[in-house]
Amino acid sequence: MLDILFSHSYYYPLDLKQWKNQTPYPPLGTIYAASLLREKGFTVDLFDTNLRDNPYEIEKEIIKKKPKFLVLYDDGFNYLTKMCLTTMRKAAFEMMRIGKSHECTIIVNSSDATDHHAKYLFNGADYIIKGEGELTLLELISALKNNQPIEKIKSLVYIKDEETITNPKREVLKNLDELPIPAWDLVDIDSYRKVWNNGGKEFTLNLATTRGCPFKCNWCAKPIYGNRYNTHSPEYIVKHIQYLQKKYKVERFWMCDDIFGLTPGWVQDFNLELKKQNVTLQYYIQSRVDLLLKEDTIDALAESGLQEVWVGAESGSQSILDAMDKGTKVEEIYNATTLLKEKNIRVAFFIQFGYLGETKSDISKTIKMIKELVPDDLGISVSYPLPGTKFYDKVKDDLRFKANWTDSDDLAMMFKSTYNSKYYKKLHRYVHKEYRKSQGLRFLKTTLKNPSKLSSIAVKRISYLLYYFPSAYIDAQILKRMEHINE
Numbered sequence: 001m002l003d004i005l006f007s008h009s010y011y012y013p014l015d016l017k018q019w020k021n022q023t024p025y026p027p028l029g030t031i032y033a034a035s036l037l038r039e040k041g042f043t044v045d046l047f048d049t050n051l052r053d054n055p056y057e058i059e060k061e062i063i064k065k066k067p068k069f070l071v072l073y074d075d076g077f078n079y080l081t082k083m084c085l086t087t088m089r090k091a092a093f094e095m096m097r098i099g100k101s102h103e104c105t106i107i108v109n110s111s112d113a114t115d116h117h118a119k120y121l122f123n124g125a126d127y128i129i130k131g132e133g134e135l136t137l138l139e140l141i142s143a144l145k146n147n148q149p150i151e152k153i154k155s156l157v158y159i160k161d162e163e164t165i166t167n168p169k170r171e172v173l174k175n176l177d178e179l180p181i182p183a184w185d186l187v188d189i190d191s192y193r194k195v196w197n198n199g200g201k202e203f204t205l206n207l208a209t210t211r212g213c214p215f216k217c218n219w220c221a222k223p224i225y226g227n228r229y230n231t232h233s234p235e236y237i238v239k240h241i242q243y244l245q246k247k248y249k250v251e252r253f254w255m256c257d258d259i260f261g262l263t264p265g266w267v268q269d270f271n272l273e274l275k276k277q278n279v280t281l282q283y284y285i286q287s288r289v290d291l292l293l294k295e296d297t298i299d300a301l302a303e304s305g306l307q308e309v310w311v312g313a314e315s316g317s318q319s320i321l322d323a324m325d326k327g328t329k330v331e332e333i334y335n336a337t338t339l340l341k342e343k344n345i346r347v348a349f350f351i352q353f354g355y356l357g358e359t360k361s362d363i364s365k366t367i368k369m370i371k372e373l374v375p376d377d378l379g380i381s382v383s384y385p386l387p388g389t390k391f392y393d394k395v396k397d398d399l400r401f402k403a404n405w406t407d408s409d410d411l412a413m414m415f416k417s418t419y420n421s422k423y424y425k426k427l428h429r430y431v432h433k434e435y436r437k438s439q440g441l442r443f444l445k446t447t448l449k450n451p452s453k454l455s456s457i458a459v460k461r462i463s464y465l466l467y468y469f470p471s472a473y474i475d476a477q478i479l480k481r482m483e484h485i486n487e
């Protein structure tokens with residue numbers, strides 16, 4: 001009989017936009033917890049839902065392994081789990097129901113359960129762990145196995161005598177290097193590799209060098225690690241990279257931290273440690289433009305193998321960045337993008353439309369910025385109020401019937417913004433077309449200057465102009481008409 005069957009509630013095939021990318025990442029947060037519990041002497045296994053398309057398959061696994069505890073422990077490093085998508089919530093409830101029918105004790109740790117513990121308790125969870133979960137899980141399972149009291153275990157929510165008990169919050173883990181290397185051996189790495197390779201992409205694994213973010217962008221939910229920020233040492237991370245390179249022959253990594261290398265000097269020390277250990281890699285990160293511009297950060301990133309950085313540009317309008325409490329300047333977006341491109345580091349933007357008070361003129365400034373800077377990739381979304389954020393409090397009286405997106409491509413406006421959902425969906429397509437147009441024109445200009453550098457990508461991008469010019473023009477006309485219609 002197994003002590004703990006770990007699982008989680010994200011299913012790529014149920015999130016079509018993500019599944020189309022064919023770039024799934026193993027559930028890093030889940031295997032961190034599994035590794036710690038195993039190190040402390042419990043028998044553990046993993047039912048990884050990422051590449052599955054329904055929650056029912058877990059039943060066979062439960063029948064076979066007979067776990068005492070079914071732990072749904074979401075990967076808090078995967079930003080998709082923070083979106084609290086209803087499809088994934090339903091899947092979690094189904095797995096809980098199945099676990100319960102086989103007499104498992106059900107423990108859940110996720111952003112959604114942290115924000116909506118009552119829903120999970122109502123649907124059969126025995127215990128909810130709020131926020132960062134490893135230590136609470138270890139204490140809880142040790143106590144339950146030894147029939148000891150659980151009243152003093154921090155960050156735990158449960159029902160006793162028909163009353164919901166919420167224990168005081170636990171401090172986040174300060175010394176992250178205390179944690180063992182995640183239990184990668186429980187993951188079927190080849191099945192991930194196959195999806196990447198079938199999509200024609202180089203297989204990439206995910207690593208986290210930090211937990212949390214100290215910034216206060218007022219729409220950003222941080223239900224797991226909060227506003228505290230802690231970091232692994234460069235030595236731990238380089239050892240982790242060496243382990244993954246040796247065991248799985250992987251050379252490319254997605255550093256899935258909210259903000260990579262925030263501690264002053266960390267990126268430089270990481271670069272030195274890589275050199276000392278003779279490790280080479282390619283990697284990509286998320287960061288902020290203001291941090292990238294600090295001292296020689298971009299030089300150290302380029303030297304250490306950074307290929308691509310995603311920045312939360314959000315808007316080309318300073319008044320919207322200020323309204324979001326983003327703490328960055330439009331000018332910094334321009335400067336960081338220029339410097340990164342000079343170092344041959346790809347730059348990708350997250351853009352957000354529909355923030356409270358955003359006008360037509362703010363939208364035009366964002367489009368202008370995208371067309372002038374032509375990032376290498378673009379992710380567009382609309383403002384999405386998540387519980388626990390200042391933005392949610394601002395719009396909560398105006399929230400419509402629907403409170404969560406179904407999947408990450410939903411993009412429905414949950415509150416009354418300047419325009420309606422249909423407008424923002426059309427705007428999303430229009431901006432992508434304008435972006436592709438700018439990319440095509442850049443390639444055309446470079447090719448005209450230097451015809452010998454014509455690549456197959458350039459030919460493709462230039463030929464697409466024949467589609468994007470008329471199509472973007474038509475979208476612009478439709479958007480003009482839609483500006484006057486609001487729900």
Ligand code: SF4
Pocket residue numbers: 213214215216217220221258259288312
């Ligand atoms: S910097 Fe990024 S992770 Fe931090 S609060 Fe802002 S959006 Fe959230």
